[in-house]
Amino acid sequence: MRTLCxxxxxxxKLKEIQNILGDQVKLVTLEEIGCFxxxxxxxxxxxANSEVKARFIWERFKVNNFADDSGLVIPAxxxxxxxxxxxxxxxxxxxxxxxxxxxxRLRGLDTSAYFVTVITLIMDGGTYVFEGxxxxxxxxxxxxxxxxxxxxxxxxxxxxxxxxxxxxxxxxKISHRAKAFNKLKAFLQGRY
Ligand code: IMP
Numbered sequence: 750m751r752t753l754c755x756x757x758x759x760x761x762k763l764k765e766i767q768n769i770l771g772d773q774v775k776l777v778t779l780e781e782i783g784c785f786x787x788x789x790x791x792x793x794x795x796x797a798n799s800e801v802k803a804r805f806i807w808e809r810f811k812v813n814n815f816a817d818d819s820g821l822v823i824p825a826x827x828x829x830x831x832x833x834x835x836x837x838x839x840x841x842x843x844x845x846x847x848x849x850x851x852x853x854r855l856r857g858l859d860t861s862a863y864f865v866t867v868i869t870l871i872m873d874g875g876t877y878v879f880e881g882x883x884x885x886x887x888x889x890x891x892x893x894x895x896x897x898x899x900x901x902x903x904x905x906x907x908x909x910x911x912x913x914x915x916x917x918x919x920x921x922k923i924s925h926r927a928k929a930f931n932k933l934k935a936f937l938q939g940r941y
Pocket of ligand 1: 817818819820821834835864896897898899900912924926
């Protein structure tokens with residue numbers, strides 16, 4: 750079985766994605782390839798940030814790898830929080846404060862929103878991009894205890910429950926992240 754580096758040091762995330770990809774590949778973390786540096790995310794778009802991480806690893810370590818980046822996009826706020834989703838209200842990465850700031854800015858505006866995940870895979874020198882989106886809208890009130898980030902205020906299209914009111918299994922059937930990683934899985938099938 751060949752190994753593929755996933756540009757993360759988050760063991761929980763690695764396990765979740767290994768579970769989606771199955772045993773056709775063995776994922777390894779950044780630390781396992783000897784990368785201990787913080788990789789900057791200097792760009793204005795989620796796609797560009799995912800690409801810069803994958804390219805950095807390819808150029809520095811010459812290993813096949815993929816990187817992901819996700820965020821919440823609210824068109825009425827010109828795409829905010831977008832690339833700044835984790836730190837929207839400040840560097841503390843405070844989910845509650847981020848949600849409060851969304852409410853403050855969104856009052857009276859169109860509440861349509863979507864989550865997006867972009868994965869950049871660099872494999873044997875080629876670059877491939879996979880995107881997953883989950884459409885929905887923002888609620889002015891939190892519902893549910895599961896999940897993380899903006900889940901308690903995100904009502905996915907066609908559902909009467911927020912992401913935070915769903916089990917991980919349920920969310921994984923419709924989430925942006927699952928859609929993007931299932932595309933990656935289909936691509937790798939038979940190729941890797
Ligand atoms: P990451 O790129 O997966 O680390 O996501 C960046 C940020 O986007 C997170 O810290 C959250 O604020 C937000 N985000 C991404 N995916 C989700 C999700 O599935 N639910 C809630 N918030 C999310």
